[in-house]
Amino acid sequence: MATDDYDFVIVGGGTAGLVLANRLTEDSAVTVLVLEAGQDQSSDPRVTTPLLYATLMGSDADWDAVTEPQSSLYDKTIRIPYGRILGGSSAINGQVFVPTSKVAVDAWGELGNPGWSWDVLAPYFRKSFTLHCPPPGDPIYDHFHLDYVEPDVNGTSGPIDVTFPTDIDNPFPKAWIETMQSLGRAVTGDPFSGEITGAFTNLTSTDPVTHQRSDATSGYLKPVQDRKNLTVITGADVHRVILSGSSPEVIATGVQYVHDGQTKMVNAKEEVILSAGVMHSPKILELSGIGDPELLSSLNISVVIANKNVGENLQDHPMSGLSFEVRDGEKTLDDLLRQDPVAMEKAMKQYADSQSGPLATSGILSYAVLGLQDTSFDWMQDPLFSSASYPLSRAQKAYHIRLLQNPKEATATFCGQASQGNFGAEALSTLLQSGFLPGNYFTVAVYILQPLSRGYVHIRSADPSVPVKVDPRYLSHPLDIEVFARHMTYVSTIISTEPLASLLKPGGRRNASAPDDLTDLDAMKEYIKKTTLSSWHPTSTCSMLPADQGGVVNERLLVYGTRNLRVVDASVFPITTRGNSMATVYAVAERAADLIKEDLAVRRGL
DSSP: OOEEEEEEEEEESSSHHHHHHHHHHHHHTTOOEEEEEBBTTOOOOOOHHGGGGGGGGSTTTBBBBBOBBBBGGTBBBEEEEOOTTTTTGGGOOEEEEEEOOOHHHHHHHHHTTTTSSHHHHHHHHHHHHEEEEEOOTTTHHHHHTTTGGGGSOOBBHHHHEEEOOOTTTTHHHHHHHHHHHHHOBBSSGGGGGGGOOEEEOEEEOBBBTOOOOOOOIIIOOOOOOOOOOOEEESSEEEEEEEEEOOOTBBBBEEEEETTTTTEEEEEEEEEEEEHHHHHHHHHHHHTEEOOHHHHHHHHHHSSEEETTTTTTBBBOEEEEEEEEOOOOOOSHHHHTTOOOOOHHHHHHHHHHHHHHGGGGGGGGEEEEOOOOOOOTTTTTTHHHHHHSOOOHHHHHHHHHHHHHHHHOOOEEEEEEEOOOOOOSTTTOSSSSOOOOSSEEEEEEEEEEESOOOOEEESSSSSOTTSSOOEETTTTOSSSHHHHHHHHHHHHHHTTTTTGGGBBBOEEEEEEEEOOOTOOHHHHHHHHHHOOEEEEOOBBBBBBSSSSSGGGBBBBTTTTTTBBSSSEEGGGGGSSSOOOOOOOHHHHHHHHHHHHHHHHHHTTOOO
16 A cells, blocks of 8 residues: 555554454554564464474564663573564464463452453453364363363454364373372363463464464464555564644654665554554653653653653563473473484474474473462561562552452462473573583473562663663562562472372482572572573553553553553553463453544544
């Protein structure tokens, strides 16, 4: 379409942006432009092959954010990968497809966002995906203990295909479930019911026929890419939103971007929508003159809307874990992670011939969301919880109290994986690096779900090419490490319980720096400080909250002070998710599309 005028300009062709592109162009009278900084790599085997996602980290498909030195982690810097590619992070992640919880979404509404609740959002989860589950009696159903699946709360016709693993020769997922059951940690329902704890085999966003990744590009864009009212430009670096007027009536009239070395402008007749992600949506707001006036003025950026909340409230799930050598003869993914040529050739041939084998899954199969197992520790009564040095708003404190009082809620995720995790004092960035120990391992990774620590994302310069400053401030609230360490000591119980215990080698090796005594709380705290990484789930830098309580957007996701500038991505979550964020991004984007359509109808008098 040879025009510089569109009804909607969407900045970011990622997980949320492509949902909006699909849904908004259902109306043939609406024109939509999507500007994506990355390229279309949807046919790249590294994208389509589930297990090869690890090879995308640090590639041209990854923005590869690097944090500031983390003072609570011995000043370690940590990498947070996120997608610089058509499809965004849905095209490079580990494909785990789990929802957030009812209590979390209900809290979004209770924090000052009318119209947001689990009951409102649940239909949008279902709208986004299609569950492919084998029937009862099928060997896959029985092996992975899928009796918790409730078809009524899952999607039946959504664009994203989600499936369970098919490798019934892999004993670890089955042992994971049965071990947790013997510990009284059986899953209490379907994750998409919103109210569960316990262990289950997690869904992955994978096509059940081709065993290829199902992402925002394949699910939402490809089926509609020939619509005449949809234009997608890749390799387009957006520099700023063009704004006119003054608060509270600022109007976004268009976008300035660079494509093929040329600076270009595009006009938006209805709205500009930022779906650039947790790192880049606040960056573009600040470059456009919306943010902390002191920061903007120091960088010689004219202040259009003063809002100190832009880029604040960054949340992420800090992660650590432990790896244990498995008994001789048990198969793991370690040879593939070490890129052993024989193992790689065998796996690639198996995948090419029959779309099966280790490359057909992401390797992340075993999941558990658990409450704190140390009943002697009541962190609501801990003086740190109410300390003036670590303040929480009244609403946030009420949420955390309700969280711990809810037996259907959890404070940590445990993930079991048949491969070695690169935890250790020298693990500078990510779980997926070189330097693995010899042998085969089973890893239990742990991340806390509702950390009290908060960080930020801000621009360093008025030059759009300069990377943002990212400081999650992991474990800066001292109560986080208290909760984290108590969850980590529970790993000792898990790996000592049958049937998982029989799959591990007695007296076998562990990963570097693992404490000799896994139940020693002080030793575990020290280990956590040395080994904590990002779980790659950053959220909340453009929070949907009242403006006087830290908000950047209102309950309709409109930026405060503007009439037609919206943010739709994980940055609007006021409180982070229970588990991986991708499924919740899809649901929020689906609901945002309806909000946008409603507002458009009002403006057009329909």
